Amino acid sequence: MGKGDKGYRIGFPTPDTYYQSSLTDAATVARTITLDNEIIVLDELGQGTTLNLTINTDVEIGAEIWLQSSCGTTPYDITLGTGTDGATITGVASQTQLCILKYNGTQYNLFSVFQDNQTPTTSTNVGTVGTGTTATEYGDAYHHITVLTVAGVLPAISSGAHAYGLKVYTLPTSAQIIKSAYMSVGITQTDGNIDADQPKVGIGTVIATGAVTDLTGTSTFDDILVNQTAANCTGTATVKTIADQILVIETGSAHTVHFNAADSWAGTDAAAIVAGTIILEWTYLI
DSSP states (O other): OOEEEEEEEOOSSOSSEEEEEEEOOOSEEEEEEOSSEEEEEEOOBSSOEEEEEEEOTTOOTTOEEEEEEEBOSSOOOEEEOTTBOOOEEOOOTTOEEEEEEEEOSSOEEEEEEEETTSOOBOOSSOOEEOTTEEEEEEEOSSEEEEEEEEEEEOOOBOSEEEEEEEEEEEOOSSOEEEEEEEEEEEEEOSSSSSTTOOOEEEEESSOOOSSOSSSTTSGGGSSSEEEEEOSOSBSOOEEEEESSOOEEEOTTSOOEEEEEEEEEESSOBSOOEEEEEEEEEEEEOO
């Protein structure tokens, strides 16, 4: 056992008895898990830390660990090592965070991360970002709000009627429901030929292609967020929120998310820039 071991009852999230242990900061720290409900408090991190767990055979599926850690002015990460899913808990300077790990019968999986009572983030059942996009994943293993910061480039644009797209995200390979979507995204030309163009833009599970001037002809071009009219191609963001366009994605359906644009383009552009924010509210089903 580590220093300061003690048992006590807490009222959240359940009235069960949680056993608390404190671990001294080190490059590698270890804890033997013997009970179904444990709280592990790490000293303020002074370096990157790996947490290794030895799991007693009496621990039951569904057991929880509440892992509390903090950083000073320098953020340090915690790597979940032996006995875990190997996730990384990203440290934040001058903040305390509380992480929930759940036991699946083989290992502990990172479930949620709370930072100083802020919205919890998760790394469980999340997707992968496209080139030039970063993601912040809020929620838990099943209920997600994914905030995508997009900074990408469309394929080379030819004059005339054409559709183009940029992959920004790929959902995990499971069944999901996308409940709502938001975008604030602008296109910025790079060659001076399409400044005044007002393309139709939207978000869909299939990348837009073909000799079309809008996205409505193929439902999957804008099945997440129906096409809107951009003000220009000089960077003004098209802003739209959709909460009535519920999309069920089966396990065998397309799981990619694309920002799509179509127009009768006034000219060519070799590398039009796509920049802004896309937010998806979705549920992981299985």
